[in-house]
Amino acid sequence: MHERLSFYVKRESLLHQLNPLTKLTLIFGLLLPAFLIPFYWAPHLLLVLVVFPLAILGKVQREYFTATARLILPVAGFLFVMQALFLPGGRTILAKVWFLTLTQESLMLAFANAMRIMVMVSSFTLFMLSTHPSELMSDLTHRGLPGQFAYVIIATLQIIPQMQAKANTVIAAQRSRGLDTESSFIGRIRALVPLVGPLVFGSLVEVEERAIAIEARGFTSRRPKTSLHEINDRPLDKGIRWFLLIVMLASLLSRIWFS
Amino acid sequence: MNIRIENLSFRYPNGVLALSGVSLEITPGEQVAIIGQNGAGKTTLVKHLNGLLLPTEGRVLIGDWDTRQFSVAKLARRVGYVFQNPDEQLFTKTVADEIGFGPRNLGYPNERIQTLVEDALQLTQLQGMRSMNPYDLSPTWRKMVAVASILAMDTPILVFDEPTTGQDAASVERLATIIAEMKRRGKTVLTITHDIDFCAENFQRVIVMGGGKVLLDGSAREVFGQEEVLAQTYVDPPQITRLGLRLGLAEVVCTPQEFLDVFERHCTA
Amino acid sequence: MPIVKLRQVTYHYPLTPTPALQDIDLDIEEGEFVAIIGPNGAGKSTLCYTLAGFIPHFYKGELHGTVEVDGDNAQHSNLSDWVMKVGLVFQNPFNQISGAKYTVFEEVAFGLENLGVPRAEIIRRVEEVLERIGIADLADRSPYSLSGGQQQRVALASILVMQPKVLVLDEPTSQMDPIGTREVFGAIRKMAEQGITVVMAEHKVEWIAQFADRVIALWEGKILLEGTPHQVLTDERLCEKGFGVSRYTTTARLAIPRSLWKKERPLPVTLEEAVAGFSDSLQTHRQEGRA
Numbered sequence: 047m048h049e050r051l052s053f054y055v056k057r058e059s060l061l062h063q064l065n066p067l068t069k070l071t072l073i074f075g076l077l078l079p080a081f082l083i084p085f086y087w088a089p090h091l092l093l094v095l096v097v098f099p100l101a102i103l104g105k106v107q108r109e110y111f112t113a114t115a116r117l118i119l120p121v122a123g124f125l126f127v128m129q130a131l132f133l134p135g136g137r138t139i140l141a142k143v144w145f146l147t148l149t150q151e152s153l154m155l156a157f158a159n160a161m162r163i164m165v166m167v168s169s170f171t172l173f174m175l176s177t178h179p180s181e182l183m184s185d186l187t188h189r190g191l192p193g194q195f196a197y198v199i200i201a202t203l204q205i206i207p208q209m210q211a212k213a214n215t216v217i218a219a220q221r222s223r224g225l226d227t228e229s230s231f232i233g234r235i236r237a238l239v240p241l242v243g244p245l246v247f248g249s250l251v252e253v254e255e256r257a258i259a260i261e262a263r264g265f266t267s268r269r270p271k272t273s274l275h276e277i278n279d280r281p282l283d284k285g286i287r288w289f290l291l292i293v294m295l296a297s298l299l300s301r302i303w304f305s
Numbered sequence: 306m307n308i309r310i311e312n313l314s315f316r317y318p319n320g321v322l323a324l325s326g327v328s329l330e331i332t333p334g335e336q337v338a339i340i341g342q343n344g345a346g347k348t349t350l351v352k353h354l355n356g357l358l359l360p361t362e363g364r365v366l367i368g369d370w371d372t373r374q375f376s377v378a379k380l381a382r383r384v385g386y387v388f389q390n391p392d393e394q395l396f397t398k399t400v401a402d403e404i405g406f407g408p409r410n411l412g413y414p415n416e417r418i419q420t421l422v423e424d425a426l427q428l429t430q431l432q433g434m435r436s437m438n439p440y441d442l443s444p445t446w447r448k449m450v451a452v453a454s455i456l457a458m459d460t461p462i463l464v465f466d467e468p469t470t471g472q473d474a475a476s477v478e479r480l481a482t483i484i485a486e487m488k489r490r491g492k493t494v495l496t497i498t499h500d501i502d503f504c505a506e507n508f509q510r511v512i513v514m515g516g517g518k519v520l521l522d523g524s525a526r527e528v529f530g531q532e533e534v535l536a537q538t539y540v541d542p543p544q545i546t547r548l549g550l551r552l553g554l555a556e557v558v559c560t561p562q563e564f565l566d567v568f569e570r571h572c573t574a
Numbered sequence: 575m576p577i578v579k580l581r582q583v584t585y586h587y588p589l590t591p592t593p594a595l596q597d598i599d600l601d602i603e604e605g606e607f608v609a610i611i612g613p614n615g616a617g618k619s620t621l622c623y624t625l626a627g628f629i630p631h632f633y634k635g636e637l638h639g640t641v642e643v644d645g646d647n648a649q650h651s652n653l654s655d656w657v658m659k660v661g662l663v664f665q666n667p668f669n670q671i672s673g674a675k676y677t678v679f680e681e682v683a684f685g686l687e688n689l690g691v692p693r694a695e696i697i698r699r700v701e702e703v704l705e706r707i708g709i710a711d712l713a714d715r716s717p718y719s720l721s722g723g724q725q726q727r728v729a730l731a732s733i734l735v736m737q738p739k740v741l742v743l744d745e746p747t748s749q750m751d752p753i754g755t756r757e758v759f760g761a762i763r764k765m766a767e768q769g770i771t772v773v774m775a776e777h778k779v780e781w782i783a784q785f786a787d788r789v790i791a792l793w794e795g796k797i798l799l800e801g802t803p804h805q806v807l808t809d810e811r812l813c814e815k816g817f818g819v820s821r822y823t824t825t826a827r828l829a830i831p832r833s834l835w836k837k838e839r840p841l842p843v844t845l846e847e848a849v850a851g852f853s854d855s856l857q858t859h860r861q862e863g864r865a
Contacts, residue, residue, distance in 0.1 A: 054676070180674045184687075193688075197674070212393070218357050219394040223454065224381040224410030240406070243396025247440055251392055255669035258628060262662045263672065263685035263732060267654040270690050274683045274697070343721065343751045445614040471665065471748040473614040473777060474818035499751050502821060539753050544780070544821045544845065551849045552856065561825040568834055568852065572859035 053109075053174040061104030061172070065283040066182040067189065072100075073169040075290030080165040082297040084304045086154075089161035097168045106175040110168070113175075118167045122160040129156035184273045193265060209245065216244045306333055306383060306461040306493065308354065312363035315349055323349040325517040326363070333461070334491045336484065338498055338508035338525075342539045345514040347497045351464050354495070355384040367462065382411055385460035389467045391451035395439040400431055400450050403439050407458040418457075425453040428483050445476050452483065463487060465496040469503050481507050505529065505543035505559040513538060530557035577771055578602035578625065578740060583639035585620060585629055594620040596795040598639070602740075602773065607766045609782040609803070610775040612792035613816050618775035621792065622664075622744040624648070625773060627656035644739050658689065661738035665745045667725035670732075671717045678720075678728055679704070679713040685736045703735040706768075707761045723754025727761050734765065741765065743774040747781075759785075779807055779820045783843040791817065808841035822848035829855075 056062075061069070076096065080089045101110040130153050131146045138150035183196040220240045221227055227237050308331040315324040324346045331337055339347045352358040353365045356377045365372045367383050385407075388394060397403040404425050408418045426432045429449040434442060439450050448468070455463065469477050477500070484507050487494050498504050504511060504525070511528040513521040515538040521528045529535070529546045542550070549558040554571055558564040580600040586593050595617050602608055610618050623629045630637040631653035641648035643659050664670065675681040679700060686696045704710040709727050712720065717728055726746060733741065743762065747755040759781050766772055766785055776782055782789060782803060789806040791799040793815055799806045806812070808823055822842045829835035834855055842848040 056676070178676055180676060180680065183674055215388070215390070216393050218352075218377075219386075219388045221377040222355055222357065222381055222384075222386040222388070223394065223407040223458065224378050226376070226378040226410070228376055228378070240394075240396050244393050247395065248390070248392035252666075252669050255664070255666060256673065258632060258662070258664070259670040259729075260672050260674075261628070261632065261653060262626070262657050264654055264657055264688035264736070267688050267690075269688075271687055272690050272693055272696065273687055274680055274693065276693075342753060443615055471745070473612075473816075475613050475816035478816070501752075541752060545825065547845055548822065548825070548848050548852070551845070552852055561821060561828055564825055565829055565832060565834060568829075568856075569832065572834065572856055573863065 053171070054178045055106055055109055055175050056178075057105045057176075059103065059105040059176070061100060061106070061176045063278065064176075064286070065277065065279045066177050066185040067279075068283045068286050069173050069177050070182075071287045071290045073173055075293050076169040077166050078294045079297040080162045082301040084301055086158060089158055089165050092165050093161055093168065097165060097172070100172055101168075104172060104176045106172070109175055110171060113171050114164075114168070118164055118171070121167070122163045125163055126156045126160040129159055181275065181277055184271070184275075185277050185279075187271055188273075188277070193271075197260070197265070209249065212248060213241070213245055216241055216248070219244070306368040307331070307366070308462065308493065309366040310350075310353070310363070311366070313350075313353060313360050313365060314362040315353070315358060316361045323517050324353075327517075327519055328363075329512070329519065329522070331493060331495070333493055334488065335510055336488055336494045336496075336508045337510045337512060338496050338504040339512045339514060340498060340501065340504060340540055341514035341520070345538065346517040347514050348466060349517075350514070351386070351466065351495060351497060354380075354462070354464060355386050356380045357386075378410070381407070381458065381460070383460055384462045384464060385455040385458045386464045387452055387455045387466060387468065389470065391439075391444070391447040394451060394454070395447060398438055399436050400439055400442075400453075401426070401435040403450055404454045404457045407454050411458060413459075421457040421459055425457040428456055428486060429453040430479060445472055448472065448476070449479070452480070456483070456487075460492075462493045463495070465494070465498075467497055467499065469498060469500045477503060501541060501543045502545075505546065513540065525559050526557045529559060576601035577604040577644055578773075579640070579642040580624075581640045581642075583624065583637070583641060585624060585638070586636045587620075587633065588635045590635075593795050595624065598795075598797060600790070600797070602771060604739075604771050605769045607772045607785055607787045608774070609786035609789045610773065610792060611777070611779070611782065611789060611806075611817060612775075612798075616792040617795040618792055619664075619744050620795075622662065622742045622773070622775055625740065625742050626660045626662040627651070627653050628662070631656075657738075658736060659738055660740045660742060661733035661736060663726070663729050663733055663741070663743045663746055665748050667722050667729055667749065670729040671725065676716060677714050678709065678717055681717050681728060682732045682735050685732055689736065699735050699737075703731045706764065707731045707734070708764075721754060722750050723757040726750065726754065726758050730758070730761055730765075734770075740771045740773065743772065743776075745775050745777065747776075747778065777818050779818050780822075780844060783807060783820070803843060804840060807843045820844070826851060 076092060080092050101107045130148060133152035133155055135151065139147060140150055140153065141148040186196050187193055217227065225237055225240055226233055310327055310329040313324055313327045316322050327350060341347055349358065353360060353372065354367065356372045356375060359373055367380060370383065372380060395403055397406065401422055404422045405418055408421050426435055429452055431449055431453055434446065439447055442450065468480050484494055496508065509524060511523065511525050512519055513528060520538060521531060521534055529542045535542060543559055545558055545561060545564050549564055549567065554567050556567050558567050578601065580598050583595055583598040584593050585595040610621060612618050620629065623633065624641055627648050629635065630649065637649065646659065648656060672681060672684050675684055682700045682703065683696050686699060704713055707727055707730060709724065709731060712724060717725060720728065747758050750758060763785060786803050789801065789803050790797055791806055791812065799809055799811065807820060812819055820843045822845065826835045826841050826848065830837055835851060836855060839851050842851050
């Protein structure tokens with residue numbers, strides 16, 4: 047069976063010790079500056095001087111860099127190439143192949159945008175690596191988020207690996223009925239319905255059962271919930287959140303005033 | 306159609322050795338049950354029969370086809386595999402459509418598909434439900450739809466993965482009848498099952514697996530008489546066999562009829 | 575005073591003309607172990623969900639009659655309050671994992687967190703229930719890394735820790751392998767011995783005969799038979815209607831016309847009873863043979 051159905055990695059680190067809401071705020075505390083500050087090198091600096099050290103601080107550098115290599119870089123890289131070749135408005139032409147024009151301006155802009163994407167996805171990744179879904183859920187519920195809402199967030203995080211496992215079985219079952227998944231492009235498109243159908247319907251059945259299971263554990267009870275683990279919200283956390291709020295505000299203002 | 310498994314070993318990508326040097330031959334028309342505790346390699350073994358898994362070492366021959374040289378879709382002409390969870394394959398709007406999916410994929414002419422679908426509906430007693438949406442049926446009947454959709458592919462070899470799990474007595478009865486009919490038609494049937502009584506009453510040959518190897522392979526009677534080996538694999542003998550053993554009968558028995566015949570002789574001995 | 579009282583309970587699933595349950599009258603005393611048998615579709619699960627309050631609160635549809643547990647009426651209560659009275663464990667162990675917790679200990683504590691139990695008491699109760707069910711060694715494991723039998727016992731612990739008055743089990747071992755089945759029934763047996771009121775829907779006749787105080791046979795939504803395991807499980811009507819019958823019973827029945835089982839002797843349901851009965855016949859035959 048699956049050992050881990052979430053991205054969370056259990057470590058003793060400064061990042062892990064932070065309150066979940068603080069880490070959630072951190073995502074936006076990184077995102078907004080990366081996208082708003084009008085200084086060209088802002089996203090690059092944020093990535094190297096803030097994100098990377100945070101990964102090390104959280105002792106999740108190995109998982110982070112693996113995820114970067116596998117997921118983040120390919121996506122950012124693809125966007126970079128697309129933007130470099132297709133962004134209009136450049137004047138200093140560096141290369142020209144057929145109808146594709148590479149200009150210095152588009153190259154620089156694409157680079158910055160790719161960095162922005164990387165900062166954004168990295169901040170989410172760091173969050174998921176260092177925050178256990180149940181702690182996040184408990185904390186948000188304590189602060190007044192309706193339980194059902196919190197559950198949807200958690201269930202969504204769990205759903206990806208679960209769906210993948212299920213998808214593999216569905217593919218195997220339909221191939222065993224003669225469904226050709228290796229032939230033509232059209233063939234593969236046609237194969238989508240017999241693959242997606244059972245995935246969705248089968249999942250619906252499971253979702254209903256799980257809803258009953260958590261209901262049977264009092265999930266929708268109106269009583270104030272307690273929690274097994276103490277979730278810290280130290281003065282440090284509050285301080286960090288205020289600091290991040292100021293950073294976000296400053297980013298916004300810098301955009302308005304300097305661009 | 307013959308099945309030949311030659312020195313099959315299989316290692317999962319994560320390093321686990323699930324099968325170790327398994328060699329078997331199954332002749333056309335045999336009814337074989339594969340038993341053993343979870344993790345013994347049963348499902349891993351049968352997934353090699355239709356090419357879902359390919360050997361790390363050794364080879365698997367379905368008739369004259371080496372499974373490494375044919376796609377799963379191609380092998381589906383010779384091996385029909387009924388998965389354990391019907392919800393992992395049902396997707397059409399009607400039962401009849403669902404059953405026709407397999408034969409259509411195999412490219413059979415329309416007339417033949419019609420006949421096969423009718424036949425499958427009859428065997429599984431689904432005729433009255435042919436126009437219903439499979440998801441409107443109870444899980445027990447959804448299982449029958451899954452079985453019917455493989456029967457309709459008219460393959461010489463059939464593989465059932467835990468067909469009786471969660472089924473009631475009437476449904477198990479239906480499955481037993483289907484297997485008997487497949488035997489009559491000369492098809493080879495392989496079943497993975499935890500239901501030892503079902504196994505004893507419907508299968509002549511029993512293969513016991515443990516730790517990726519074949520531990521026992523013989524007639525039901527031969528296999529179920531071997532108490533020590535069975536105990537090691539946490540397999541309980543069938544109820545009737547246990548009764549016979551407790552009463553000290555000279556022969557190993559597997560069904561009520563056998564028991565009574567042997568017991569009678571025992572009484573008058 | 576029975577702890578469970580059902581009077582004239584009739585239920586239709588939404589948009590379904592045929593009732594899933596019809597005129598069910600049932601009393602269950604505190605501490606009783608009641609088994610429910612029947613073919614698939616007879617209403618076993620429906621009855622389980624009705625006792626647990628999911629019918630009508632989760633499944634809607636039309637419920638008539640009264641469902642009372644410990645003096646309270648199910649229809650007039652909130653489902654979130656009802657689940658504290660009646661616990662429910664069902665077939666698929668994987669779907670009962672909440673998905674919100676990282677270890678078995680946390681998973682079992684989940685229900686108590688939802689009910690607002692103070693932390694110290696949560697820890698005490700979880701430790702106690704894990705010991706009782708025999709899964710204390712799994713406390714730090716991820717629920718997803720466990721076998722089916724282990725997961726089902728975790729589900730059982732998660733419900734028992736909430737200390738319901740009645741425990742309802744809907745075919746808890748139907749998806750288990752033989753080891754898992756043994757583990758789960760072992761845990762249930764311990765519960766039963768400690769006096770918890772248990773209602774269990776099951777196909778495995780031999781186990782029922784060993785545990786149950788009473789057996790209810792459902793057929794097409796109605797109670798067909800009711801009585802001790804022996805009375806019900808050896809009744810001829812079960813064969814006609816396609817219920818699962820113990821092979822020991824079947825064999826003995828076939829043995830009677832061949833004088834291999836004494837007519838006066840009650841039909842066996844378990845191995846022990848069958849051995850005793852056939853040994854008896856053997857003795858008699860041997861004696862007659864010598865005579």
